[in-house]
Amino acid sequence: MAEAAAPLPEPAEHYLAHLRAERQLAGRTLALYTDALTRLVQGAAALQVAPESLQPHHVRMLMARLHAGGLGSRSLALLLSAWRGFYRWWGLQGGVKLNPVDGVRAPKAAKPLPKALAxxxxxxxxxxxxxxxxxxxxxxxxxxxxxxxxxxxxxxxxxxxxxxxxxxxxxxxxxxxxxxxxxxxxxxxxxxxxxxxxxxxxxxxxxxxxxxxxxxxxxxxxxxxxxxxxxxxxxxxxxxxxxxxxxxxxxxxxxxxxxxxxxxxxxxxxxxxxxxxxxxxxxxxxxxxxxxxxxxxxxxxxxxxxxxxxxxxxxxxxxx
CATH class of the missing domain: 1.10.443.10 (Intergrase catalytic core)
Structure with missing residues (x-):
């Protein structure tokens, strides 16, 4: 989970409220979405770009940084899924014209080598x-x-x-x-x-x-x-x-x-x-x-x- 940070921007808080009330997600799932959006906002701030102005190349940069920080392919894929859903909802609300996460994929997990006996x-x-x-x-x-x-x-x-x-x-x-x-x-x-x-x-x-x-x-x-x-x-x-x-x-x-x-x-x-x-x-x-x-x-x-x-x-x- 990400470290405690400043409150999320209003669109992100509204999206979480939407997930809680209309999609009735479980508390654990909501916590994962909250963590994902926190990482998104923190990453955008580090790039000095507002969340509504993120472009696909920005998202790829965030993926690269998180991957270098130790996140595995599965965790990155879950983050992308959460971000994609957020921007899709935000676009329906008229907040953004582009979903910057569309077309961005997590790096493939390395295939484990087959196990052989000595x-x-x-x-x-x-x-x-x-x-x-x-x-x-x-x-x-x-x-x-x-x-x-x-x-x-x-x-x-x-x-x-x-x-x-x-x-x-x-x-x-x-x-x-x-x-x-x-x-x-x-x-x-x-x-x-x-x-x-x-x-x-x-x-x-x-x-x-x-x-x-x-x-x-x-x-x-x-x-x-x-x-x-x-x-x-x-x-x-x-x-x-x-x-x-x-x-x-x-x-x-x-x-x-x-x-x-x-x-x-x-x-x-x-x-x-x-x-x-x-x-x-x-x-x-x-x-x-x-x-x-x-x-x-x-x-x-x-x-x-x-x-x-x-x-x-x-x-x-x-x-x-």
Whole structure:
């Protein structure tokens, strides 16, 4: 909230009264409008311009100053909305001829970088052995242990989306949404936009899949085509994969909550760190536009920056 200031100009006070009486806004919402109008009046005064004389370029200057002062994109968008409504009402009252806020937009919020595991964390999760467990839960079932291991290996080793993973069938067919060919060491998957792509399946993934396939007949229902099935023998759902992965990560002692897409991010980031081949990573991920893949170059730079900060003698500040 803005600091206490002198009373608002008469048009602003009338607008707040309009919001209170005719639109019957809640007290909290009225307080937000009051703060927004206070910021507007203070900003106009700092620019030595009367509120009724503000132009779009003035509003952009106010946005820039508030943004530099620490306000985020969402807060700025709320301010603009309040200011826009005020000038629209003021124009209907004949007070102004121009709404200076029309056409002004808040800066776009920066998109957060995808979260990826460190290489040792991803390898630890893929190599994790279930704790022994008595009873009928999934941790005590060797077959479902083998299934979970194969799931982690495919998500991390081939960069599959969780929807692509659960859509895999044991064998290729006209209705299959994807399948794995162990002999050829690749998987055919149907991704976004029903586009097919071929991805390699590494040695660790093939070993894990072979172990699961040897035990799958004792779990899968008769005639079930899905590669990965639940305890009930039917196709595993995406939500079930998420739940199993979260449990596995906790058991493996990882310091962060893990979801399937994090393993896909880890696949892309680690591959790019090793190869530097952005186009190859794009093709393996099935991205239609390389700009989508380029976000992983930022992750790669973050990794390099951490290495630099930790290892380079010039990266450390000298102590006095």
């Amino acid at each position: 290489v040792d964390q991803a390898v630890a999760l893929a190599s994790y052995e279930h704790k022994s467990s008595k009873g009928g839960d999934e941790r005590g079932d060797p077959a479902l242990h083998a299934r979970d291991h194969a799931i982690v290996e495919l998500l991390y080793g081939s960069g599959l989306r969780v929807g692509e993973l659960v859509g895999l069938d044991v064998q290729a067919s006209g209705s299959a949404a994807g399948w794995v060919d162990l002999a050829e060491a690749h998987a055919q998957v149907r991704g976004k936009g029903s586009k097919w792509r071929e991805v390699p399946v590494g040695g660790a993934s093939r070993e894990a899949l072979a172990a699961w396939l040897a035990l799958r007949p004792g779990v899968a229902a008769t005639g079930e085509p899905a590669l990965f099935v639940s305890q009930r023998g039917t196709r595993l759902s995406a939500s079930q994969v998420r739940a199993r992965l979260k449990t596995l990560a906790l058991e493996a002692g990882l310091p962060t909550s893990v979801h399937p897409h994090m393993l896909r991010h880890s696949f892309a980031s680690h591959l790019l760190q090793s190869s530097g081949d952005l186009r190859a990573v794009q093709e393996l991920l099935g991205h239609a536009n390389i700009s989508t893949t380029q976000v992983y170059t930022k992750l790669d730079f973050q990794h390099l920056a951490k290495v630099y900060d930790a290892a380079h003698p010039r990266a450390k500040k000298k102590t006095p």
